[in-house]
Amino acid sequence: MNSEVQKLLQEVEGKPKVIDKSSTLNQCSTKIYFASRTHSQLNQFTDQLRLTSFPSSFEGIEEKIKYLPMSSRKQLCIHEKVSKIKDTQELNDACLQLQKDKEEGCPFYPNPSSEHDTELMNNFRDLSFSDIHDIEDLHDIGKHYNICPYYSSRKSVDIAEIISLPYQLLLQKSTREVLGLSLKDSIVIIDEAHNLLDTISDLNSSSISFKDMLKARNALKSYMKKFSSKMNGGNRINISLLYKLITYLAKYMKKQTDAKKNKPGTEISAIDIFEGTTGDLLNIHSLEKYLSKSKIAFKLESYMEKLETDEQATNINNKQSFKNKKPSSTPVLFKIKSFLYCLSNPSKSGKLFFDKSSDGDTVMTYLLLDPSEAFKDIVEQSKCVILAGGTMEPVSDFTNLLFPYLSSEKINHFNCGHIIPDSNLNVYPIRSFNGCEFEFTFDKRNGTNLINNLGQSLIKILMSVPFGVVVFFPSYKYLDQVVDCWKKAGLLPQIEKLKKVFTESKTDSAESVLQNYSSLIETERKGAVLFSVVGGKMSEGINFSNDLARAVIMVGLPFPNVFSGDLIAKRKYIETTTLENGECGSCYS
Template identity: 25%
Template sequence: MKFYIDDLPVLFPYGRIYPEQYAYMCDLKRTLEAGGHCVLEMPSGTGKTISLLSLIVAYQRHYPENRKLIYCSRTMSEIEKALAELKRLMKYRAEQLGYEEEFRGLGLTSRKNLCLHPSVKREKSGAVVDARCRSLTAGFVREKKERGEEVEVCVYHDNLDLLEPHNLLPPGVFTLDNLIQYGEAHKQCPYFSARRMMTYCNVIIYSYHYLLDPKIAERVSKELSKDCIVVFDEAHNIDNVCIESLSIDLTEDSLRKATRGATNLERKISEMKASDEQKLQDEYQKLVEGLREADEARAEDAFMANPTLPDDLLKEAVPGNIRRAEHFAAFLKRFIEYLKTRMKVLFVIQESPETFLHHLKDLTFIERKPLRFCAERLTSLVRTLELTNIEDYQPLQEVATFATLVATYEKGFMLILEPFETEQAQIPNPILHFACLDAAIAIKPVFERFSSVIITSGTISPLDMYPKMLNFSTVLQESYPMSLTRKSFLPMIVTRGSDQQPITSSFQHRADPGVVRNYGALLYEFAKITPDGLVVFFPSYLYMEMIISMWQGMGILDQIWPYKLLLVETPDAQETSLALETYRTACETGKGAILLCVARGKVSEGIDFDHQYGRTVLCMGAPFQYTESRILKARLEFLRENYMIREQDFLSFDAMRHAAQCLGRVLRGKDDYGVMVLADRRFQRKKNQLPRWIASEISEDALSTDAAVGLSKKFFRTIAQPLGPGQTLPDGTTKGKDSWNLKELESFQREQRAHRGEGDVGRLDATMHDYMHSAVNRADGDDGAGDEDEFGADGIDDADLMDAQMSL
């Protein structure tokens, strides 16, 4: 359909549009016009991606600035989905307009996923693929080939140099499969084709790390212009991505390998001195003159990019004491030996980067400044020595990254040296964490550089926490309700077992046999009544293993087997993949299965359990983080002191966003249905921190197991009955309207304009929300009771409200 938002013509590739999609598009347009940032929460399964792409592509085509869209998502599957939606949208636009627009949309992923080289693509490790790729495509390898030397090169990469830089790919939308197919057909590298074409694209879809991790962003995203529109989709975990991009861990094993790497460097330097000393002299001269190695012509084959943010790069020459290659190799070895001596302690050390640098200087006389240049100097040396087997130098690269980071940053970072893996361990296995505590540091250049940044997800409540943690201001924050034809999901909170004993996964009660038995009884009862798939989430692997073991001893698993197959997620990716495959097969061909997972694991973050794959989701306990973690304690202290976020507020927020993410896995569209069970008494106090579209549907928040099972039976019985427009089921459910055709949308817009003409601008959004609330009410078959009234009182009638006011 084609409709207008103010003066903007929008082509939407479906015949009907959800009210929340239209509201989402209106708010996106307001954000783009205001030139600021926003946080938007759109319910799961309501077409968030296509709404966003339709509005922004329409905006690009209508306004002469033609701002580029950078769409960032978390997983490969989400990137593939976004590219497929974009392809569908552009096909629809071509059909409606009668011509193909000059438009390029590209996805970018790692070399491992796009490589065509016969021997390199067989490698299983991404790091090895990257290293082997660089050894075939580096500038010095091509120079040797041109001189007639016998060296192996990548023909797919070399063919790109024969093409015009702006025309490596024709106009159109290329999914990752399309890129590979085009590369195979034209014998050109898909990975470098996509990277080099980014400047000429209208839409780029890739992972968060390409924008947030300075080691990657320096190579891939630095050419992007300031007027780009940046979208972080599925952004509920964006703060963790920011922190991980500036954190690094070192172990004794990695230091041993780094020492070997530094020794190999010294040997290679000696060999080059004997065979071609002029190259080392040339490099030295460049460093004296302050010529940066990060020049664009050679950025593609750089061994490593600088791990610091662009504004923190030193714009000056490399210090004299590490300019000579042999001096730098000796410098690295001395620094590694210092780190090894620090690892020998048998107690925990926690210190700031400044304290660490003081101690380092006192013992070794190593100054801060040469440390800051370690990453850059190592990249230069690896290139000068023309090293090809660079995967052997990966541990040395980690040490250089650590050196550069620790010497660059002071505030918002902490060094923590833990001599033992666990509190109970007897044999030392030390690990040195350089932990970033401030998520705002990594994302700050993004907010400063790009005029509009949109942070969006299906589960991003409470909205105001993200601007606080990431230290930015918004022009808009909005959470949309979900309009439904009928109540298609049933969220509930179970606080008691059938014996009325409270259930919780809190540390004091988690091993209580009564609590464990009640959790087992809850699973058994839902296994009996749930059709097809049942997904269960636990707070941690440790707790899941403990509770499964206790259920086995109590005979609960033997009771469940006749009803469902039981499968378990493990930390091993291959085992989990096999378990998922078996689970899906059981849901398709058998009586269904139960998948036991972890709330912060891969399944909770990246796997959708749509339709028969997830008819019930059980959260067995609130997924709070392990509060004894020293890194978490340091971060909590930092948040309290710098952003006024209390420890308990952050922990609750973090637990509830992961719980909401688990619940959202089973509802992947408006034609989907499922039961959502939060089984822990602590959820009762924190339900307001759930996304609005889930929290508004929770009518019961203190159920026993029996009551929850009874409500679920009724729900499954009701949802199984077909319902036509205007029909009413025995329980009072009627079929409402959850979408508009073009005529209905235009009618709604006329109503909006009438309110606008009356000067009631605030009423514009209220009209939308009133409609959507009424759609939900029609779906529930209620009369509006329990909705928020004009005083903001949820479920309080007028008499109660008057009594409360009198008592005040």
């Protein structure tokens, strides 16, 4: 383009847009996507990638791997206030709300039409590709340039050769489209793939309790009464329809509960829910779309919190006693939005059924039972999909449930031997101690005598094993129960005299616990014991090498609850599918 044309364009359009030719010139046609379950597992992949060395595309010129670790706003947000929000959904919504705020806005949000912001994004991209960086590095680079790393990293997608990301960003089509991730002709590697079936099911499943329904209905009623005159016609109509839908669902749940027809696993028909009403005429997809685009969920939650605060202040003034109520970890309308979204799935892909919450409340659950449809576009778009994991037998579960439409010729199996020789590992089943049988079935594991004998046997083991010992429990609830019992019996102080105790928390981050545990052993050369949970944050993706785990103790087995609605629904689905495929169903009878 000659100078006259550039000058003319500048006079007509103002400042010329910054054209970044490098983005087009360096596009990578075949990308490698590496997905794993947790943040720590992705960081481990980054560490291993730093150890690799590949030949350059150009002779005599060193070429670095263009690696991009992608993550959520929760990991990458650098806004002081927004980044402190613990709930992921609330943080996402607060971020989007801040961008629309004309007065304050987000000072770090990159404006693609701004020459200054474009330059900052280019600097962010160039520095992120200067070496193999992890997610924390991208966060720091964003802070250095005062530019949002979550949005700026999208500019690097086209150029990146290897992209690592958590399951959620890969498995949800809507998220891939937002981030600009194209799977066409790519290589997709899914690490810890034994979690894949459950993850797809969880991402496409949802539940809502009767109490949540009542809370949402009452809040909507109060909100409409307060702000109806200030709403436009569209908002009034949509909120009224949403209120009507929630009312129908709540009335149905109460009716079935009163009639004692809410047994866990009992299937629910949408026709029955709206029988005798006009609910079947409601456009659920339209309401779900309204909840997604509008900020009513965030506004309603803020309004509800204000009402609770005013009520507490009134109670104080009237000298009435009350207990402080913690706000819900997930706003109730977010739960309803997720539930409505799941209901839009094909009926054969999942089931709607009753279940019970931990406090005995009636719960309506939608469970995705056929993950193949949700995974199909990934298989069809990619050049190759690799499922990697250490505990994936029987492999037939994955082939039958994830891609039943593929012929066996298109599926390859590769199995490696164990990484260590058999002589390096000894297994000792401990059946009893002091005459007490260790039977950790669901109905027998709560006995005080059994738990105390477990503690005494652990003390004996810790006296003999140096440095680190990791103990796995079946659940967080049982771990808390055991620790409380040991405190009362005076066993926990005896354990702490031998080794410092670290306990995995269901709510808190695992990184700090693991760092302190590792530092005590590797740096201070002292002994420590780590209480963890099977399927929790410490159970996979963490390398407890050498002195970090000179012994691993498994307390019982994490038996599933055979009376849970999820398990009953899955069992019925497997039975039906097996019989429909002409296979023998006698094993389920």
